[in-house]
Amino acid sequence: MTTHRRAAVLGGNRIPFARQFGPYAEASNQDMLTAALEGLVARHGLAGERLGEVVAGAVIKHSRDFNLTREAVLGSSLSPDTPAYDVQQACGTGLEAAVLVANKIALGQADSGIAGGVDSASDAPIVVPERLRRKLLRLNRAKTAAERAKAAVTIRPTDLGVQVPANTEPRTGMSMGQHMALTAERWGVTREAQDELALASHQNLAAAYDAGFFDDLMTPYLGLTRDQNLRADTTIEKLGSLRTVFGDGPGATMTAGNSTPLTDGASAVLLGSQEWAEEHGLKPLAWFVDGETAAVDYVSGDEGLLMAPAYAVPRMLARQGLTLQDFDLYEIHEAFAATVLSTMKAWEDEEFCRERLGLDAPLGSIDRDTLNVTGSSLAAGHPFAATGGRILATLAKLLHEKGSGARGLVSICAAGGQGVVAILEAA
Amino acid sequence: MARADGYTTFVSSGFGKKLATTLGLPQPVPLRRYVPGGPLVDGPVLVGGHADTPAVTALRAGLTAAGATLTEVVPDGARLGGVVVDLTAAETPADLESLRATLAPALKRLGRCARVVVVGRRPGTSGSVAQQAARRALEGVTRSVGKELRAGATANLVLVTEGSEGAALGTVLFLLSGRSAYVDGQVFRVGEGGAVDAPADAEHPLAGKVAVVTGAARGIGADIARTIARDGATVVCVDIPAAGASLADVANEVGGTALQVDVTATDAGARIAEHARTRHGGLDLVVHNAGITRDKLLANTDEDRWDSVLQVNLLSILRMNEALLAKDGLRDGGRMVLVSSIAGIAGNRGQSSYAASKAGVIGLVDGYAADRALRRRGITVNAVAPGFIETEMTAKIPFATREVGRRLNSLSQGGLPVDVAETIAYFAADAQAAVTGNVVRVCGQSLLGA
Structure with missing residues (x-):
């Protein structure tokens, strides 16, 4: 099979994201992933259905979960004849899973599939020295x-003793926040700009909930009906009053308010060919146009840990013959407010675009009114592998509402100096 | 789905039965409920009445085709599964002797959970006064017999329209079957229509139908979804987004779809209709089941409580029906079933808002059933009015009050959600094309509001 066809995002589901040691403290990755799948199956009437494959993963994983996704499928209402496998690419897991499923659909190797991800910061594996x-x-x-x-x-x-997994890069011994603080300083990202982005995230997410936007994207779990981290009533003053937690001295800018908290949750996205969608009475929301991954050398200090998307996006744009401004909506994962701001500053910077990206001119700026319009990880929380599915389903729905041809860009940074980006286009 | 309450289990045991008999306590028995593949009725069915009529001819043929063993005499040494008495030819109260003569010996030979079905004519305005009296008398007899019967047996009355006798078959079959376990002392009115062909697959009378059930996440709604799915329907399960987790479980269990939408949303009806159309190709059955209670004495009921009950239980139905009864909503020949309540008939202390909404639902049925445009489209609208049903909600009622609610009916027990669901499935079947405007209580012939 060499014919290429388009893979469509048909719908999504996630459970509300909970803060670490919150309502999901006792829930395992398998429990949460199964719940996310069950909601997706119910929404799309897939009980008993054999899908091409289910691809998902978790960043923090117990050794017993060697077949996490397959086990979740067996615990779901999908046909037990549905194959599954696990992937893991740090915070890029969910989006990478979607790239894999979409590619198989495009190649004709599968007609349908689910891409997902789950993570628990509460039910963590404990390791002995x-x-x-x-x-x-x-x-x-x-x-x-x-x-x-x-x-x-x-x-x-x-x-004797136990080791709990830590959010630390093994090769530098530095936490992700410490890495980000270096990048924020490099790009001169101010505290005010970060707090403003965090505020917008909370306000946008709260408004989306109030409008019922998530009614067909979410299924409550263990009594939680909204993301627990959401602070609908937060203010710039409240965010401004928080003490800094990453970076050193008076120049430190990063707080618990403009960094994502540790979170528990799961998400799943349904993809399929147009024919498969029609046979199942489903309407494509958006086409999965393209995906790209990049990695940077953060170990030597040559580039910031979370800057890989800044490289992945221009490569994908060049391949598609698009400019950074050719998009109606942008979803840039808010690992930290500073991640989003540093990435956008880099794209606006002539020297960076010339020296690092090999471009004649800067990629330019993004209209902030089109960025993370229903909130992102700062407000919703960020169960690592679940973020890709959250963003994809949200963006697909938003683009569908805008109308055929509307284009959206997804950018997700990941540990290990990696990044996964993708383009969706409204069907 | 089915489970007997502790008392029923106790008095069905050797010692418990003896004790209850000695003390004269109520003696409920586990009811005979429908099991796919099981017989229509346990034992032969005695068919008799006043003269040979078109009704009795049609019924004999239909019952035989449905697998029932018919008899014209009370058998020696065997128990009857049911008695069907045709009084459609009764012209004066004197003719009622035929009813007595048929029923009296038969009642002594009824089996456990047997059925008495009386068939008569709807009291019209054109007949003689004597005829009116005779027809009306049937209600009194049937309701009294219901109260005399023991061991889970029930008595119901079916009123047919002249020339449309064949249309009553589905109702009589329902009443004989285990599907009507908790339906007792009720009057069913069958309107004009011809005999309807038996479904191609008798065990899946709703095969190929697309149904919407609101409030499907829990309780009675969940069992409605299960029951109509068992009968072959594809079910769109609707509930508020906050109930999404259990809604997903129900939808996946019945192989349907979950639609998280608040029935009070202004676009709820349009979204439901669109979902049914795009996902499943149309809509054949709507069950308006979603409901809430905000119990308080009327003197203590503020505007918010009052309004929320009326919005969810009554106004939402009116609003949704603008879309659901529009051209691209319910298909011609479609069915709508509403869920009223015994509180809407009898009233209930502390439930003025709930009773208002549930009585209002009966008003909706009256209004829609009289709608000529809907009749032309072949759409029927009926309601069930549950009595005391064993649900999470009634499990929270204090013990003594609960026991009284449970026992104050001819079957001396509470019904199960599936009993309500079975009656809804009955209304939904193609066979009931001539059944519209009915409000059937699923209450075990409760004394309340009777």
Whole structure:
């Protein structure tokens, strides 16, 4: 099969995002992903249906969840004949999963599929220190009582302890926030600009809820009907009063208000070919036009940890023959308010565009009224792998409301100096 | 779906039965409920009446075709599954002797959860006064018999229109079957229409139909969705977004779709109609089930409480029906079933707003049933009025009040949500083309409002 056809985003579902140790504290990744799938299945009448595949993943994962997505499918109302596999690309997981499903549909290898993601910052796997782990494995290998005793006595009280996963880059030992603080300083992003972006995120998300925008994008879970992190009544003064948590000295600008909190949640997006959609009485919301991934060398300090999307977008634009201004809506994942602002500053910067991107002229600016119009991660929260699905479903619906041909850009930064971006076009 | 309350289980046991008999306590029995593939009725059906009429001829043929064993005499040593008595030819009260003569010996030979179905004519304005009296008398007899019957047996009356006797078959079959377990002492009015062909697949009378059920996430609504899906319908399950989690479970269980929409939203009807049209190709059945209670004595009821009940339970139906009864809403030959309540008939202390809304629902049925345009399109509109139904809501009623509510009916027990659902499924079937404007209580012949 070499014929290319278009893959459509047909709909989405997510559970409201909860703050760490909130209502979902006891829910596992499998529980939440299954709930997100069940809502999607119910909304689109897919009970008993065999789909081409379900692709999803989690960033923080228990070793027992080696087949997380397949297990979630088996626990859902989908046909058990639906295959599934896991992917993991840090915060890019959800969008990367959609790229994979859309590509298979475009190639004719699948007619339908679900892309999703889930993460729990509460139900985290706990790991024992490496030295203790090796000794326990040796104990487990021991065959005779004597061997077991010999192995057991090597375990010292100082070996005991637990390690909880941390939001830290293994190669730099720095947290994501610390990395971001360096980039924010490099681009001169002010505290005021960050707080304004955070405020807009909360206001836009609250307005979208009030308008019923999420009624067909969300299914309540464990008593939660809205994102728990949303502060509809926050003000620029309240945000301005928060102390800084990342960066050093008087120049520090990043607070808990303009950084995303640790969150629990899951999302899922239904994709399919036009024919499959018609057979199932579904209307394509948007076409999945293209996707691109990029990575940058943040280890040497050559580029900021979360700046890869700044490179991925121009490569994709060049391939599509589009300019940065050819979009009606932009969804730039708010890992931190400073991430969005640094990326946009880079695209407006002549030197960066020339030296780093090899362009003759800057990509230019984005109309802020078209950016994250129903809020983004600062307000909704950011269960790492679930963010891609949240953004895709939201943007597809927004574009569909705008009318055929409307174009949207998605940009998601990820740990490890990576970024995943995509283009949707209203069907 | 089905479960008996603890008392019913107790008095059905050896010791419990003895104790209840000694003390003269109510002795409810587990009701015979419909199981796909099961027989229509347990035991032979005695068919008799006053003279040979078109009605009895049509019924004999229909019942035989439905697999019932018919008899004209009370059998020795066997129990009857049901009795069907045709009084359509009764011209004067003297003719009622035929009813007594048929019923009296039969009542002594009824089996457990047997059925008595009396068939008569709708009291008209053109007949003689004696004829009017005879026809009306049937209600008194049937309701009394319902109260005399024991062991889960019921008695109901079906009134047919002259020349349309065949149209009553679906109703009689429903009343004989386990589907009508908790329907007792009711009067069904069948209007003008011909005999309807039996469904191609008797176990899936709603096959190919697209149905919408509001308030489908929980309780009675969830069982309505399950029951009509069991009968073959594709179900659009509607509930408020906040109930989305359980709504999704119900939709997936019945293989339907979930639509999160508040019925009071101004565009609710349009969104429901559009969903049914684009996803499922049309709409054949609407069940307006969504409802709330905000109980307070009227003296203590403020405007907000009053308004919210009226909005959800009554005004939303009117508003949604503008779209649902429009050209691209319900198909010709479609069905609409509303959910009223015994409170709407009898009234209930502390439920003035609820009773207003549920009595209003009966008014809607009257209004729509009289609508000539709807009749021309073959659309029927009926309502069920549940009595005491075992739900999460009634489980919260204090014990003593709950026990009284449960036992104050001819079957001495509460009904189950599925009993309400079965009656709705009955209204929904093609066979009921001539049944419109009915409000059927699913109440076990409750004493309230009777």
